[in-house]
Amino acid sequence: MWSTEPLTNGTNDVCKKLGIPIIGYSPLGRGFLTGAIKSKADIKEGNILNHFDRFKDDETIKANYHVVELVNEYAKMKNASNAQIALAWIRKHNDYPDKYAKFIPIPSSSNPKRNHENNTAVELSDAEFDDINEKLSKLKIVGYRYSKDAENFLNV
Incomplete structure (x- = not known):
């Protein structure tokens, strides 16, 4: 939910056309979307996250926390965990095969x-999916998924 580039950079379109599924690697944002990481102090020394831009400091973590707040909103509404909401959002793309490739988290x-x-699957209605997508489209994500240098290898 905080790395939606495959939906807009042509990856989805090519995969849909060729029947290639998109694998959602680390669909919980390396634990971030669960709300487990609220500050740099939540990341242990030696953890690889310390080398990723989105976890580099408290300011960046705080700047991206609006995504977690959106997931929290739906988790409370659906009596589900943040993880279940994030995974439901990914799986919901599969309800629209004319628009999206197959997504596998x-x-x-x-x-x-x-x-x-x-x-344990949680279902999102079409209206909930649309609402989440609209809200996600308005959120600015700070930092690269990995680092500036590594980012060049993600979209080869």
Whole structure:
């Protein structure tokens, strides 16, 4: 939900045309969309996130937290977890095969409780999906997914 470039940079269109699914790697934003990371202090020393632009400092984390707040809003409304809402949003794209390629989110966790949560589907209505998309389109995301240099390899 905070890396929507495949929807606008031509990736979706080409994958849809060729029947290639889009794999949602780290669909929970490396835990960010769950609300687990509110500040730099929430990232342990040695964690790879310390090398990614979107986690570089408290200012950047705070600047992007509006995405988490949107997910929180829907999680409360649907009596679901943030993870379930983020995953539901990705899966909802599959309800529109004329507009989107097939999307397959691949959340991961070594925690059995989180795996169960991630695999307990929550459904979004068409109106909820449209509302989330409209709100996401108005949010500015600060920082590269990885770093400026690594970003060049993401869209090859």
